[in-house]
Amino acid sequence: MAAFERYKNNCARVDWEILINGAISLYHKRNILEKDLKWLNEKGYKIVNIDLKEIDTVGLFHKKIKKACNFPEYYGENMSALSDCLRHYLEIPFESGFALVMENFDLFYEKDRMSGQEILERLNRGARERILTGERLITLIQTSNPQFCPEAIGSFELCWNRHEFANERRL
DSSP: OOSSOTTSOOTTOHHHHHHTTOSEEEEOOHHHHHHHHHHHHHTTOEEEEEEOTTOOSHHHHHHHHHHHTTOOTTOOSSHHHHHHIIIIIOOOOTTSOEEEEEETHHHHHHHOHHHHHHHHHHHHHHHHHHHTTTOOEEEEEEOSOTTOOOOOBTTBOOEEOTTSOSHHHHO
């Protein structure tokens, strides 16, 4: 089953706007993030929020995401296990979707750029694989830095949300 209806105008949908540019969207202003989360909640999305403000190692990240996403007890707390859980064990409501919100991601990324980039790549790949079966998995990255610009994932640059796409809208 398709994740969206083909002949329906999906442009007003938050999930469509995120997925049209990849599976990850950047947010700076909290009121805009909250507005989009409200829309996702009203549409039945399962929303899981992880604040990375106090997370300074990839090990702590894995512990936090394991608990927040209810990964199995045997979750290996490594990047391969993250990919496996995103692909097979994350419970995604089929009629709506799953939104992972990572607040203060820029703070973690600055401490461990390589792990931060790999996490983004795993989340994006997991979303791509889930969309093939009609399941919507999106990630909303909140950053305190309006100029935050992680490396491209494959050939895709991470995009800012539809309200903050221009630099002047984030400042």
